[in-house]
Amino acid sequence: MIFCFFSPKDFPKLKNDAFLRACHGQETNHVPVWCMRQAGRYLPEFREFRAGKDFFETCRSPAACCELTLQVPLRRFPFDAAIIFSDILVIPQAMGMDVQMVAGKGPTFPEPLKEPEDLLLLQPKVDVNKELGYVFKAITLTRHKLDGKVPLIGFTGAPWTLMAYMIEGGGSTTHSKAKRWLYRHPEASHKLLKMLTDVIVVYLLGQVAAGAQALQVFESHAGCLGPVEFQEFSLPYLRDIARKVKDQLKESGQDVPMIVFAKDGHYGLEDLSQSHYEVVGLDWTIDPRSARERTGGKVSLQGNMDPCALYAPKERISEIVKKMLEGFGTRGYIANLGHGLYPDMDPENVGAFVEAVHTHSRHLNLK
Template sequence: MTEALKNDRFLRALRREPTDTTPLWVMRQAGRYLPEYRATRGRAGSFMALAQNPELACEVTLQPLERFELDAAILFSDILTIPDAMGLGLSFAQGEGPQFAHPVRTRADIERLGVPDMEGELRYVMDAVRLIRRELHGRVPLIGFSGSPWTLACYMVEGHGSRDFAHLKAMTWNEPALAHQLLDTLARSVAAYLIAQAHAGAQALMVFDTWGGLLGPAAFQEFSLRYMAQVVEALKSDAASRELPVILFSKGAGQHLARMADTGCAALGVDWTIDLADARQAVAGRVALQGNLDPAVLLAGPEVIRREVRRVLDSYGNHPGHVFNLGHGITPEVNPEHVKVLVDEVHSYGRQLRG
């Protein structure tokens, strides 16, 4: 695991150090928009079979790096591995997204939950991290990740995807102590999961708070941010994870960037609903920023993509501490050639900005 990195732009940017150009990676860069991914998933037979096979997870993690000059790889997995390891029976119905056979709705359900064994039920994730690090040969850094405690709880209580996750939101109002008990168990689980990924070879860690934006300002701080801060604090207590930069990404929560920076994370992901200049002002240089092109721009033509890339880069300006990314995950309808236009323009215009 000591092989020197050939490209450390991404990690330098997270440390707010100068880079020769703006580094980038793309959320869901290994996914259904790539024909080679679809072929590998077809061989696996299902999404879960693919995610739980370290060799195939490694294969799809590396696929986008063969096409594009990306500055980081991200572990191919799913945010719901932790609740699946807790015995909730995760499955993916065609066209319907994730479902749990055993949602948690009662005090007894929640009291039965415990932190999973990271080298037991979740060993397949750690084996994938170890294998990907070996196969990267120091080409770019590897990002490990988890869903946030709030986002995991949304799916676990609802039992499936939702627009509003009303069951968990009702719990926060009617039984707040029970919601806190669930979120504390999940925060300890997420921290253990990310620490295990750090020991397995991850070089940066990211927390996806996909549904934090559903909460009002006070509820966001109480039920989402509080537990992300608990995770960051736990990561700083371990010798392996304390050395790694942590990125927090809370979709739809741009108004909370200043408070999120207070957690001690290295960087904040930013969705496309806030201008990067405003985000920079909000965090006052305390953390790096990652983002924030609207994923739908990749459905437009090459000239539009180049124009919008330049707009995002101009918004951040010629300052250290920016990792270019989409404001959310790439969608399956995107033409891979449009991603190449994106990658090439970010690197080309990023060099121009640096003079």
């Protein structure tokens, strides 16, 4: 098999370190940019490659993940980082749950968790290397194939977001089944969140050992929690993950920046900026200047153009980007959208977004 020839050693030298420098708040010539879901259905070559293949089968093929990850940064746009092609729902699968990607419906769990007793159905001790080794192989292969062009980001879902999927059994507008657990079964909720945290820590460390150069934690369902529930059921686990991953990495002398993205969690911005992450990712509901003020220069920021702004004409995209850059400033900043790209977006406008970030930030840096 193709990946057998690649080891997580002797990786090609990194040529563009703007993203990593920005994560650490260091100066860069231009503001680095990447997009959540940059390898995705908005690209005709992605749709062609994925046609007729099962989504999770694709995720389990290191060669396919490598191809999908590289299609974008290498061949289309001058993105400053690549993110490994995978999904947050590989963790519930590794814990023993069946998850299917149903066309037109999205992720579906045929047997979601219903009551606390169902926790007994989950694997009590997950062998992460065995269950998720395919992600590690994909990362190693992709890092080699990237040839040092840009850094490779690994990622995971955060405990609360994964818990919500495992109980809802799929997407939801209210998340009322999962929130019912928080109010009715707080102990079982903490038990599940702790189980997820333990797997996530080993999973992220495995991604770094395999070659990931930065890590993003997606708390995509922060928005359905209020500040009180966020403090109890999300934030402690986000902190735990960063602390444990960093402690382990420090022991082996490694420094890998971590990004926390709590979508719609603006009420938690101050806390998130003091949670051991180098970067806080923002959705588009936060004003750049107020995000800077509220995080007090403690972290780098990432985001946050409304993905729907990509429906605007290119000149308008350029204006929006310029304002966004002026608001955030060019230091300690990584440009991105406030959430992932939608399937009906025009790749040309994504190109215009990337170009606008590079051009305007170079000008602003000269001022």
